[in-house]
Amino acid sequence: LARFLVEEGSAPTNPEAAGTYKRIxxxxxxxxxxxxLILSLDRKIDAASVDASDFAVTTVRQGASNANRTIxxxxxxxxxxxxxxTNSKFVTIEMYVSPSVGGVFRYANSLNQWxxxxxxxxxxxxxxxxxxxxxxxxxxxxxxxxxxxxSPLSDQFVQKDYTGADGRxxxxxxxxxxxxxxxxxxxxxxxxAGEGGRDTRIVTMGNKVExxxxxxxxxxxxxxxxxxxxxxxxxSPTVWMDVTGNTTYxxxxxxxxxxxxxxxxxxxxxxxxxxxxxxxxxxxxxNGGFMTMKMIIEHPDxxxxxxxxxxxxxxxxxxxxxxxxxxxxxxxxxxxxNDTTVNPNNYTxxxxxRLVAAGAKDVYFSFFDDVHDxxxxxxxNQGQPYQYMGHWSxxxxxxxxxxxxxxxxxxxxxxxxxx
Numbered sequence: 001l002a003r004f005l006v007e008e009g010s011a012p013t014n015p016e017a018a019g020t021y022k023r024i025x026x027x028x029x030x031x032x033x034x035x036x037l038i039l040s041l042d043r044k045i046d047a048a049s050v051d052a053s054d055f056a057v058t059t060v061r062q063g064a065s066n067a068n069r070t071i072x073x074x075x076x077x078x079x080x081x082x083x084x085x086t087n088s089k090f091v092t093i094e095m096y097v098s099p100s101v102g103g104v105f106r107y108a109n110s111l112n113q114w115x116x117x118x119x120x121x122x123x124x125x126x127x128x129x130x131x132x133x134x135x136x137x138x139x140x141x142x143x144x145x146x147x148x149x150x151s152p153l154s155d156q157f158v159q160k161d162y163t164g165a166d167g168r169x170x171x172x173x174x175x176x177x178x179x180x181x182x183x184x185x186x187x188x189x190x191x192x193a194g195e196g197g198r199d200t201r202i203v204t205m206g207n208k209v210e211x212x213x214x215x216x217x218x219x220x221x222x223x224x225x226x227x228x229x230x231x232x233x234x235x236s237p238t239v240w241m242d243v244t245g246n247t248t249y250x251x252x253x254x255x256x257x258x259x260x261x262x263x264x265x266x267x268x269x270x271x272x273x274x275x276x277x278x279x280x281x282x283x284x285x286x287n288g289g290f291m292t293m294k295m296i297i298e299h300p301d302x303x304x305x306x307x308x309x310x311x312x313x314x315x316x317x318x319x320x321x322x323x324x325x326x327x328x329x330x331x332x333x334x335x336x337x338n339d340t341t342v343n344p345n346n347y348t349x350x351x352x353x354r355l356v357a358a359g360a361k362d363v364y365f366s367f368f369d370d371v372h373d374x375x376x377x378x379x380x381n382q383g384q385p386y387q388y389m390g391h392w393s394x395x396x397x398x399x400x401x402x403x404x405x406x407x408x409x410x411x412x413x414x415x416x417x418x419x
Contacts, residue, residue, distance in 0.1 A: 164260030173200030177228030190284025283307030338390035
């Protein structure tokens with residue numbers, strides 16, 4: 001009887017709950033953002049005692065001012081942050097994010113990077129309390145160092161290295177659709193200048209590339225018994241346009257990474273017999289748009305279609321013979337008129353015009369006036385849609401908002417391509 005009373009008797013009277021936390025990171029149009037914290041406490045918390053207004057969170061991140069976060073919801077949950085109706089030792093805190101709030105990456109040396117200093121202080125506001133088995137808790141003692149960073153979509157990409165014949169090594173991530181009884185298309189995404197390095201989560205969340213594996217973006221590939229398309233995201237150590245390995249930009253269209261990148265792609269395809277070699281689709285933004293053009297120019301018979309976005313391969317680098325060699329590759333270009341990083345008049349516009357003049361039958365150009373929020377979630381001080389830099393036209397493609405006059409979306413178009 002004495003033992004039973006020790007284990008099942010009244011709850012501890014200590015007014016402090018101690019524990020750890022993990023952070024949830026998700027990709028948005030503008031990049032990666034910290035959206036949730038999942039607390040793991042040393043005792044169960046009464047579900048009814050949890051209220052968003054009782055918590056305070058401050059995010060400390062290298063390269064940014066300390067941010068007092070706006071908490072939008074809080075509730076007891078399971079270990080993965082799913083809301084539960086029973087008392088639990090896990091509490092999930094959801095936080096507001098926007099293009100200027102909640103960002104994760106630190107931009108330094110022309111690359112997006114994980115910050116060296118990055119932690120959250122989590123507390124109860126003055127006078128706020130929780131209860132555990134009806135005992136009052138007025139203090140949280142949470143270890144500031146997160147036990148994990150979880151990216152629900154980006155973590156689904158497997159990361160590996162590929163070393164080419166020239167000794168250069170590229171990081172790459174890949175995602176596979178569920179097993180089925182048919183061959184599947186492959187979507188290749190080539191990142192922009194800011195997403196080089198050794199962690200493909202920088203690629204998949206620096207731009208909202210992780211969106212490519214969602215049901216919304218995969219839907220067009222789920223027909224005739226197919227469960228979806230493979231997604232491959234190679235990553236250069238520096239930038240795709242590099243000619244030295246020290247981020248020296250090309251002046252003639254050459255690059256040190258072209259040979260190794262193609263070897264990586266071909267090796268991945270050959271190691272996955274489930275991939276339909278007639279449906280290899282390649283694209284990317286800015287630097288990745290440059291490398292998209294480089295790949296189809298050097299291997300015009302390999303790819304089923306290309307989708308270059310704000311591509312940085314100068315029209316003057318492309319010969320008339322090369323235009324002839326690629327004119328029969330289905331292509332869909334995307335850019336904004338107010339792009340000040342890559343002037344469309346020196347890149348996409350004349351190249352598109354030359355392809356059309358050469359007789360290209362399946363080439364399209366989504367030419368937007370600017371790049372702005374289309375969700376209705378983010379506005380400027382005048383209540384107008386939040387406007388991004390004009391270079392960021394990849395936002396439209398990665399939201400499947402490039403649409404032909406007949407209503408065909410870019411993902412539907414890609415899914416229909418086959419050599």
